[in-house]
Amino acid sequence: xxxxxxxxxxxxxVTEGTLTRWLVSPxxxxxxxxxxxxxxxxxxxxxxxxxxxxxxxxxxASENDTVQVGDxxxxxxxDSAPKEDDKRQTSANHxxxxxxxxxxxxxxxxxxxxxxALSQKHNIDLEQISGSGRGGRITRKDVEKEIASASDRSTLxxxxxxxxxAVAETEKKAQPEDDIIPVTGVRKAIASNMSKSKQEIPxxxxxxxxxxxxxxxxxxxxxxxxxxxxxxxxxxxxxxMQAVASGLKKYPELNxxxxxxxxxRKKAIHLSMAIxxxxxxxxxxxxxxxxxxxxxxxxxxxxxADKTRKGQLNSDDMQGGTFTLNNTGxxxxxxxxxxxxxxxxxxxxxxxIVKRPVVKEDDMIAIRHMVNLCLSLDHxxxxxxxxxxxxxxxxxxxxxFNGERSGI
Amino acid sequence: MTTINYISxxxxxxxxxxxxxxxxxVLGEDVGARGGVFRxxxxxxxRFGEERVLDTPLAESAIAGVGIGAAxxxxxxxxxxxxxxxxxxxxxxxxxxxxxIRYRSNNDWEVPLTIRAPYGGGIHGALYHxxxxxxxxxSIPGLKVVIPSTPYDVKGLLKAAIRDNDPVLFFEHKxxxxxxxxxxxxxxxxxxxxxxxxxxxxxxxVTVITYGLxxxxxxxxxxxxxEEGISxxxxxxxxxxxxxxxxxxxxxxxxxxxxxxxxxxxxxxxxNEAAAAIAEECLFDxxxxxxxxxxxxxPAMPYAPPLEKTFMMNEDKVESAIRELAHF
Numbered sequence: 001x002x003x004x005x006x007x008x009x010x011x012x013x014v015t016e017g018t019l020t021r022w023l024v025s026p027x028x029x030x031x032x033x034x035x036x037x038x039x040x041x042x043x044x045x046x047x048x049x050x051x052x053x054x055x056x057x058x059x060x061a062s063e064n065d066t067v068q069v070g071d072x073x074x075x076x077x078x079d080s081a082p083k084e085d086d087k088r089q090t091s092a093n094h095x096x097x098x099x100x101x102x103x104x105x106x107x108x109x110x111x112x113x114x115x116x117a118l119s120q121k122h123n124i125d126l127e128q129i130s131g132s133g134r135g136g137r138i139t140r141k142d143v144e145k146e147i148a149s150a151s152d153r154s155t156l157x158x159x160x161x162x163x164x165x166a167v168a169e170t171e172k173k174a175q176p177e178d179d180i181i182p183v184t185g186v187r188k189a190i191a192s193n194m195s196k197s198k199q200e201i202p203x204x205x206x207x208x209x210x211x212x213x214x215x216x217x218x219x220x221x222x223x224x225x226x227x228x229x230x231x232x233x234x235x236x237x238x239x240x241m242q243a244v245a246s247g248l249k250k251y252p253e254l255n256x257x258x259x260x261x262x263x264x265r266k267k268a269i270h271l272s273m274a275i276x277x278x279x280x281x282x283x284x285x286x287x288x289x290x291x292x293x294x295x296x297x298x299x300x301x302x303x304x305a306d307k308t309r310k311g312q313l314n315s316d317d318m319q320g321g322t323f324t325l326n327n328t329g330x331x332x333x334x335x336x337x338x339x340x341x342x343x344x345x346x347x348x349x350x351x352x353i354v355k356r357p358v359v360k361e362d363d364m365i366a367i368r369h370m371v372n373l374c375l376s377l378d379h380x381x382x383x384x385x386x387x388x389x390x391x392x393x394x395x396x397x398x399x400x401f402n403g404e405r406s407g408i
Numbered sequence: 409m410t411t412i413n414y415i416s417x418x419x420x421x422x423x424x425x426x427x428x429x430x431x432x433x434v435l436g437e438d439v440g441a442r443g444g445v446f447r448x449x450x451x452x453x454x455r456f457g458e459e460r461v462l463d464t465p466l467a468e469s470a471i472a473g474v475g476i477g478a479a480x481x482x483x484x485x486x487x488x489x490x491x492x493x494x495x496x497x498x499x500x501x502x503x504x505x506x507x508x509i510r511y512r513s514n515n516d517w518e519v520p521l522t523i524r525a526p527y528g529g530g531i532h533g534a535l536y537h538x539x540x541x542x543x544x545x546x547s548i549p550g551l552k553v554v555i556p557s558t559p560y561d562v563k564g565l566l567k568a569a570i571r572d573n574d575p576v577l578f579f580e581h582k583x584x585x586x587x588x589x590x591x592x593x594x595x596x597x598x599x600x601x602x603x604x605x606x607x608x609x610x611x612x613x614v615t616v617i618t619y620g621l622x623x624x625x626x627x628x629x630x631x632x633x634x635e636e637g638i639s640x641x642x643x644x645x646x647x648x649x650x651x652x653x654x655x656x657x658x659x660x661x662x663x664x665x666x667x668x669x670x671x672x673x674x675x676x677x678x679x680n681e682a683a684a685a686i687a688e689e690c691l692f693d694x695x696x697x698x699x700x701x702x703x704x705x706x707p708a709m710p711y712a713p714p715l716e717k718t719f720m721m722n723e724d725k726v727e728s729a730i731r732e733l734a735h736f
Contacts (some may be wrong), residue, residue, distance in 0.1 A: 114664045115691040134735050140664040140695035141613075 005074045008048050008068045018066045028056045054078035058176035107135030107366045114140040177256040186280040196340045210393045212400050215239050216369040218403040240350045243397040245289040251390040255322045272321030275308045282308050285321040295408045315332040338376045345381040349374040350387040410594050415585040417559035420450045421566035435462035436488030472498035476506050479521040492527035493539045506575040507550030522569045526582035529709040538709035539694050540672035546649040552576045553649040556622035559590040564600030581621040583721040604645045604656035611639035614733045617658045618669035629727035637686045638734040653685045660686040663735045664695030671721045674702035696736045701729045
């Protein structure tokens with residue numbers, strides 16, 4: 001009886017493997033479980049055991065072939081007739097797990113009268129609750145639990161509100177010579193967004209220093225020509241934008257938003273650029289920043305800055321940002337702790353580029369152009385490790401900037 | 409407190425009421441010297457004599473009719489139907505006369521009659537010794553229908569029935585007679601109010617509303633399910649008609665998931681009134697469809713043991729029905 005030997009599944013997520021060496025030749029006698037070939041996968045290097053006892057009749061796969069899991073690699077001649085039971089068992093084993101893995105959410109949106117009534121009475125968003133009932137149905141108990149935890153939260157806010165008036169009282173007292181500026185419009189929006197962000201998001205903060213001497217030199221070389229050709233100045237910001245966009249591409253963990261019960265990793269990279277005016281701070285967005293080269297970045301930034309100063313930003317310009325870049329260096333800052341622009345997961349400040357003596361390899365002291373990059377991260381979404389890797393990558397991109405390769 | 413069985417609670421209630429009130433007397437087939445086929449009236453003949461413990465002919469209409477006449481005359485008769493299955497010849501007396509006299513006579517006459525009858529299956533009694541007949545009488549204004557589940561309730565409710573000035577049908581589960589034991593206060597002349605349901609167990613996952621022997625199935629199932637983390641609320645109706653709507657709705661509100669259990673066949677059972685009351689009064693507290701667990705709609709309890717087992721309510725059926733609802 002000629003039987004097939006197929007590529008076994010050598011790990012949870014392994015889908016293919018490279019057959020590196022055959023350990024048997026056609027005509028060899030092999031016992032069940034005896035290794036017949038060596039296989040390399042991206043997870044493990046392993047031996048493929050024979051599924052049967054018999055004589056190898058044909059090796060279908062050649063050495064160094066990459067073979068999909070389940071594909072035929074060899075034929076073996078067994079002497080016994082096939083057992084029906086074996087066959088049935090293996091086919092059953094193949095099919096079962098897939099079915100079990102699929103969680104049933106068919107009743108997630110079937111609301112009972114009690115669930116609907118309670119959620120409306122207490123202003124509960126049912127989309128945010130996960131159901132414990134059959135088919136993922138939200139039960140009355142699930143809603144009652146949510147109400148109980150919500151009332152815990154509101155006790156906290158009530159406490160907060162009780163404390164507030166005292167502060168407000170003292171602040172309201174103004175001397176006759178003081179100017180009183182009413183809080184309206186953008187200022188009000190900034191105030192509420194920033195307080196909300198700072199109160200809700202557990203901010204963590206980290207900083208790296210980067211040697212950007214290469215970039216400074218490159219820019220000095222090309223900036224006049226750039227202005228002449230493009231009609232816009234070449235600032236340092238596009239270099240940082242490019243490095244950050246490529247960093248976000250590599251570490252999509254940072255290109256994410258917090259949505260209560262889940263984290264959404266965004267595919268598109270839209271950079272929010274913090275641009276200050278005399279009165280306020282705006283964060284217009286450069287869409288698909290990862291698809292732009294240095295020239296494109298410079299142009300987009302210049303357009304947005306222009307629009308911001310002229311007060312011509314429209315709502316499309318402000319929407320969809322996935323990560324914010326903040327140019328604190330423009331007013332001489334060398335260190336800052338930016339507040340995250342919700343619902344984004346992180347924000348990066350680019351500080352002033354300053355000349356500093358730096359200890360280089362072989363303990364040489366050199367005068368280099370240094371800049372600090374300060375990252376605030378939402379610790380609900382991110383941990384220090386991944387942010388550290390992201391910053392290290394951005395630093396590497398900047399320090400090893402090569403004008404010939406990635407310049408304008 | 410002393411622990412007694414279900415049937416002793418019947419005997420004690422009869423004895424104490426006969427002792428207390430000379431107008432109380434019992435009548436029925438074999439209730440006298442024989443002490444009743446189940447021994448519910450044991451010792452009463454010896455103690456109170458043949459004038460207060462009357463053996464009657466095999467004529468249920470006469471047992472009910474004599475009871476009605478004596479009651480209208482001022483006595484407090486306790487009539488026994490040997491099996492609830494045999495009550496049907498007396499239905500005309502009970503429904504057309506006993507239930508309507510107060511209304512028909514504009515309150516001039518009343519019928520303080522109690523009719524006791526053993527009902528229910530699970531005792532290899534087959535067609536004529538296993539029926540649940542309460543639904544027949546549960547749409548007759550003027551009647552009260554009581555089905556107790558514990559010795560405490562039996563004694564308290566039977567006394568309340570005897571003292572009630574209107575006709576009360578008092579159904580006792582014959583399988584519970586010697587199976588169910590419970591504590592009853594010693595020497596304490598207490599009654600249990602007719603028309604009031606009783607919470608037999610508190611819980612907050614599923615509400616079971618039931619009565620009679622099924623209360624015990626529910627209690628046993630709840631005990632088992634407790635280990636799985638399922639908490640069961642159990643309401644014992646005790647009075648089937650008129651039903652304690654307030655109690656029923658309150659119990660339904662408690663969990664929003666209601667299981668109604670009866671040993672009777674499903675369509676037209678007394679549970680339907682509970683389901684209707686819940687649907688009418690607390691729709692917005694419901695978290696699942698109202699479920700009924702009942703016997704199949706076939707003419708009678710079968711005799712063959714496997715079939716009887718299939719037909720009869722039991723702890724396992726209640727348990728799996730509660731679990732189903734809990735996971736809904």
